Amino acid sequence: MKIGDLAEKTGVAPRLLRYYEEVGILHPFRSANGYRTYGEPAIDRVLQIRELLEAGLTTEMIREVLPCLEAAKEGTPKQxxxxxxxxxxxxxxxxxxxxxxxxxxxxxxxxxxxxxxxxxxxxxxxxxx
Amino acid sequence: MKIGDLAEKTGVAPRLLRYYEEVGILHPFRSANGYRTYGEPAIDRVLQIRELLEAGLTTEMIREVLPCLEAAKEGTPKQxxxxxxxxxxxxxxxxxxxxxxxxxxxxxxxxxxxxxxxxxxxxxxxxxx
DNA sequence: CTCGACCTTCACATTAATGGAAACGTTTAG
DNA sequence: CTAAACGTTTCCATTAATGTGAAGGTCGAG
Structure with missing residues (x-):
């Protein structure tokens, strides 16, 4: 999924998705041409980020809690x-x-x-x- | 009470107390010489402001809810x-x-x-x- | 008078978010 | 294939909000 697709599915502007990567709360892959590539889970992740930001959390707090929130959701703590x-x-x-x-x-x-x-x-x- | 006294009693720097006035959530009187003058209730008000800001509210939200929170506390809605x-x-x-x-x-x-x-x-x- | 507290004003730092420019990739129409 | 149109990239700048710092002037207590 490219950044425009993710933007459309989440209602979050591409510019802001790049910003979330910059502050370390979103980690897309890169394809050969340099384009950011997102998987399906990125949709939920972005929505979760928006929710937490609107609840008043900072990106720094989100960076710390997001991995655990995803692990809790999937029931499979990776590392x-x-x-x-x-x-x-x-x-x-x-x-x-x-x-x-x-x-x-x-x-x-x-x-x-x-x-x-x-x-x-x-x-x-x-x-x- | 002058701004330095309030700062000492609340742990909030004078500079920040002036800022809270600027954004309309703190309303000191002025004495003849132009000095800001605060009453005793200002102490609780400042502590409440700090609490709400740390809970993630914006000064705009605080400006809307603070009068009601004070009225609720005193049990005497002014106007x-x-x-x-x-x-x-x-x-x-x-x-x-x-x-x-x-x-x-x-x-x-x-x-x-x-x-x-x-x-x-x-x-x-x-x-x- | 001197010194500290206060005044205003301008500037700066940080965070979340956005805008624009210039270059490159991809897609589509001719 | 070419060329326009569109998406994406990076980089730099900007806005709004919260907060802080410093300069230059005023007030008043000792």
Missing amino acids: CPVAKDLDGLRRQLSSIERRIEVLQRNRQAIKTYLHAWEDTLADTPAEAG | CPVAKDLDGLRRQLSSIERRIEVLQRNRQAIKTYLHAWEDTLADTPAEAG
């Missing part, structure tokens, strides 16, 4: 991770868990506030000031 | 929010909830992967390759 990688993974896990806690706490506050006002406005529909 | 603000809040809530889902799903995958490898390494402590 034994080094201790250093496991440490990095533990740190990323902690970071993600902190984020979840913060987001959950603030989501609750927003929900409460929002529902309180929706109730108020529903009770007094023509009293806006 | 009636406009419908436009409520809409923005609903969008931010959706965005935060999407982020939580993504992070939770991937946290679980990382945990599973990590524990699987920790078990493996514990079972065969001298077989690293």
